[in-house]
Amino acid sequence: MLKNLATLTCLMTVSALAAAETIHPAKLSSTDLAGYAFKNPDTIVTETPTGKIRDITSLKSSDGKFASGMYSAGHSRVEITEPYGVDEFMFFLEGSVTLTSDDGSQMTINAGEAVTIAKEWTGVWETDGYRKIWVIYSASGEGL
Numbered sequence: 001m002l003k004n005l006a007t008l009t010c011l012m013t014v015s016a017l018a019a020a021e022t023i024h025p026a027k028l029s030s031t032d033l034a035g036y037a038f039k040n041p042d043t044i045v046t047e048t049p050t051g052k053i054r055d056i057t058s059l060k061s062s063d064g065k066f067a068s069g070m071y072s073a074g075h076s077r078v079e080i081t082e083p084y085g086v087d088e089f090m091f092f093l094e095g096s097v098t099l100t101s102d103d104g105s106q107m108t109i110n111a112g113e114a115v116t117i118a119k120e121w122t123g124v125w126e127t128d129g130y131r132k133i134w135v136i137y138s139a140s141g142e143g144l
Helices: 002-020
Strands: 044-048 051-060 066-080 087-101 106-110 114-117 123-137
Touching: 044 066, 106 114
Parallel strands: none
Antiparallel strands: 044 051, 051 066, 066 123, 087 106, 087 114, 087 123
């Protein structure tokens, strides 16, 4: 009887651990993409002179090198003089951004378009405001 009880206890413990370790996909619904995701209490809100920046991470990989989420910001112009630091894919849901690389070449990414910036990129980032989905890879795990 004790042996059966010990086996049952062991099976219940293994079952509970398996349930605790279940991994689920990270979904951003159409409602989330419309901006509702920023109502999540995990949203990081930063006040700037030109308005609020909102950033929410929907997934961070177990090795800490990959993450995805949503971001919104108002008018800004940022000179990126040090390499960008991460490889980032961005899909713009609203607004646009103009990227001017150090060689003077420009590209504008509008809502419904995507861009990938390599971690070595330097240049100028200009926008009147936008909302985007972001996906970042960082070999060191920094910048996520």
